[in-house]
Amino acid sequence: MKRSTIDLWVGLFVAIGIASVVFLSLKVANLTPQSSTQSYTVTADFDNIGGLKVKAPVKSAGVLVGRVSNIQLDSKTYQAKVTLAIDKQYQFSRDVSAEILTAGLLGEQYIGLTEGGDPDTLEPGGKITLTSSALVLEQLIGKFMTSFAEKGSSDSSTHADKAAPQQ
Amino acid sequence: MFETLASPFRHLGALTINAIWRLGFAARFLGAIVMQSGQSLLRLQMTIREMYFAGVLSLIIIIVSGLFVGMVLGLQGYNTLSRFGSADALGALVALSLLRELGPVLAALLFASRSGSAMTAEIGLMKATEQLDAMSVMAVNPIARVVAPRFWAGVISMPVLAALFNVMGIFGGYLVGVVMIGLDAGTFWSQMQSNVDLHYDVVNGLIKSLVFGVAVTLIAVFEGYDATPTAAGVSSATTRTVVTSALVILALDFVLTAFMF
Known part of the structure; x- marks a missing residue:
């Protein structure tokens, strides 16, 4: 086989490889050139973050506005x-x-931001003070169970109260 | 009496010593390749020629297998995911399983059987027909002239083939999931994009395939160089290349996965 033909094929081969990596980076991994100069950071303290992970989306009104860093x-x-x-x-x-x-x-957990009414804007490096924690399913079930049990016991006690005068 | 008791142990000892000796020889062989590879990198034409045989001629098998693996992943993934009502995650499933495991491993297995065996047979036959000895006589180092270009060609080709395998697999998953089953194309891609991380998934997968490339090509050229210079020797060396490569790929994959993910 002629040398120039081999060169052409190997060149195409390497080009396909580079194109594949570019496709995987841009289309599959969604690499967007988002450097730190185009975003600012704020902090927020939560009592419980549940299953929130780094790189989780930050949304406002359902629109992606940032990521957890x-x-x-x-x-x-x-x-x-x-x-x-x-x-x-x-x-x-x-x-x-x-x-x-x-x-x-x-599904995955994300942070939802709800705009307030203050005319001043949140400075870069600022802190979000109004936070509410993640909904942890086990705690929710636990609360439900205890309130259910309390209700049950109070019901029986009122029955007892009602039963008492009849005697 | 003592002889009959001792002979199985003697046999075992010989096997162990032989295995360790071959391992050490392979390690020194890798060292020799790296030391002698200046010529193959300076005269790039030799390496490019080997890349044609190792890489370009493997394109067809990689493209077709990647496409079918992706399509099967799409079908099976859809069947299981739709049972839990999360068929939307099909794109993420296909992309993650290909990028992390299936792409590098299957591409390396195919590469070992398609190109590794050919390298072993070629070098083994060169040895059997005393071409390597003739080179030495002419003061041409056979490692620099024959082995190193093939080694580097394999090491460069492997990540390229793995990346192409991933792309074709994802395309196959897209064909089945979106075109055939009729999932939403936007959800397919956005689920993929939000779950695939460039460094964690894509780059780690490519590092894996690079490691597999070094391992497979080293095994192939080593088995060829070390083959018994007879027809039977070359044939058994070719078989050993495929078997050893497959085992080493799978074992290395486990180790790399344990470290990476």
Whole structure:
């Protein structure tokens, strides 16, 4: 086989390889050139973050506005300190509230931001004070069970009260 | 009496010593290849020629197998996921299983049987027909001239083939999931994009395939160089290449997965 033919084929081969890697990076892994200059970070303390993970989406009104960039446990307050990287084009008021929501019943968890009414905007590096924790299914069931049990016992006690005068 | 008792142990000892000796020889062989590879990198034409035989000619088998593996993943994944009402996650399932495991491993297995065996047979036959000795006589180092270009060609080709296998597999999953079954194309891609991480999944998969490329090609050229210079020797060396490569790929895959994910 001629040398130039081999060169052509190997060149095509390598080009296919590079194109594959580019496809995997851009289309499959969704690599978007999002450097730190295009986003600012704010922090929020949560009592319980449930299953929230780093890189989880941050949404406002369902629109993706940023990602969770870091999660740490505050060693003083024992709260979860979540750092959010928010796109520069979105500004929120200082009393914006953050809550941890779940996409679908068993889907991934994300942070939902609800805009407040304060005219001042949240500065980069600021802190979101109004937070509500993740809904942990076990705790919810636990609360339901205890309230159910309390209701049951109070019902029986009222029965006893009613029964008492009849005697 | 002592002789009959001792002979199985003697046999076992000989096997163990032989295995360790071959392992050490293979390691020194790798060292020799790296030391002697200056020529194959300077005269790139030799390496490019070997890349044609090892890489370009493997394209067909990689493309077709990747496509079918992706299509099967799409079908089976859909059957199982739809049982739990989460057929939307099909894109993520196909992409993650291909990028992390199936792409590198299957591409390496195919590469070992398609190109590794050919390398072993070629080098083994060169040895059997005393071409390697003739080179040495002419003061041409056979490792630099024959082995190193093939080694580097295999090491470069393997990640390319694995990446192509991944792309074809994802395309196959897309064909079955979106075109055939009729899932929403937007959900398919967005689920994939939100679950696949560039460094964690894509780059780790490529590192895996690079490691497999070094292992498979080293086994192939080593078995060829070490083959008994007879027809039977070359044939058994070719068989050993495929078997050893498959075992090494799967064992290395477990180790790499344990470290990476």
